[in-house]
Amino acid sequence: MELTHIEHIGIAVKDLDKAIGYYEKVLGVSCYAIEEVKDQKVRTAFFKVGQTKIELLESMDPEGPVGKFITKKGEGLHHLAFAVKGIEQALTEAEDKGVRLIDHKPRKGAEGLDIAFLHPKSTFGVLTEFCELKTLKKE
Amino acid sequence: MELTHIEHIGIAVKDLDKAIGYYEKVLGVSCYAIEEVKDQKVRTAFFKVGQTKIELLESMDPEGPVGKFITKKGEGLHHLAFAVKGIEQALTEAEDKGVRLIDHKPRKGAEGLDIAFLHPKSTFGVLTEFCELKTLKKE
Numbered sequence: 001m002e003l004t005h006i007e008h009i010g011i012a013v014k015d016l017d018k019a020i021g022y023y024e025k026v027l028g029v030s031c032y033a034i035e036e037v038k039d040q041k042v043r044t045a046f047f048k049v050g051q052t053k054i055e056l057l058e059s060m061d062p063e064g065p066v067g068k069f070i071t072k073k074g075e076g077l078h079h080l081a082f083a084v085k086g087i088e089q090a091l092t093e094a095e096d097k098g099v100r101l102i103d104h105k106p107r108k109g110a111e112g113l114d115i116a117f118l119h120p121k122s123t124f125g126v127l128t129e130f131c132e133l134k135t136l137k138k139e
Numbered sequence: 140m141e142l143t144h145i146e147h148i149g150i151a152v153k154d155l156d157k158a159i160g161y162y163e164k165v166l167g168v169s170c171y172a173i174e175e176v177k178d179q180k181v182r183t184a185f186f187k188v189g190q191t192k193i194e195l196l197e198s199m200d201p202e203g204p205v206g207k208f209i210t211k212k213g214e215g216l217h218h219l220a221f222a223v224k225g226i227e228q229a230l231t232e233a234e235d236k237g238v239r240l241i242d243h244k245p246r247k248g249a250e251g252l253d254i255a256f257l258h259p260k261s262t263f264g265v266l267t268e269f270c271e272l273k274t275l276k277k278e
Binding site for chain 1: 140141142143144145148150151152153157158161164165166167168188189190191212213214215216217218219221222232233236238259262263264265266
């Protein structure tokens with residue numbers, strides 16, 4: 001498979017607005033979008049540092065995936081997302097090599113990306129995401 | 140301060156050789172260096188994905204910082220390192236804005252970088268590192 005860059009780093013936070021303040025006022029990076037991802041039960045804020053986005057994730061439900069993560073491990077680094085060429089083939093290849101997949105097929109994530117997660121039990125503890133931005137075909 | 144890109148992502152692993160196998164054989168990224176950082180009591184392996192390095196960290200001592208992290212939280216994402224222009228000024232600025240510093244002055248880290256850590260209690264749970272590669276002045 002071909003990973004081109006780190007697409008984003010997901011960070012779980014308890015209070016999105018306070019965390020945005022830190023990233024903007026201390027680190028000097030600008031939040032360019034806030035988006036609600038209902039099926040993940042999170043509110044997200046996006047920043048860009050070089051090629052890579054930082055995606056802050058605030059849980060809207062303590063029983064959602066990010067809420068459970070914070071209860072168990074506290075705030076902090078949550079997942080690592082690689083930009084990949086050919087997401088379907090990358091998933092097939094990973095599974096063929098023994099990796100447990102969370103998503104067997106890509107689904108739509110934030111910012112219109114096709115995304116899929118690999119299970120951290122197979123990836124040395126790192127919740128790992130593949131992302132691909134597919135350009136729309138003209139009819 | 141000016142952050143130019145994500146310099147690296149640190150990942151704590153229990154078994155460096157097994158983890159290298161996963162990154163190389165499944166994700167298809169090549170390990171280009173293995174380095175021992177004695178003062179941090181770790182063995183590290185480096186990969187590059189786009190602008191950003193992945194730094195796998197295996198503890199050589201359960202009482203070292205990475206050993207303690209794994210005992211408490213398990214394997215996984217450990218720290219986030221930004222490339223910054225003017226590391227001394229960036230540290231001063233962060234401290235002036237209320238951030239607790241682990242390193243008040245830069246010290247030498249892996250690959251000859253000047254590095255300094257910010258305390259995760261001040262950075263919404265993310266152990267955060269600033270890095271700067273200073274070119275040698277000719278005498």
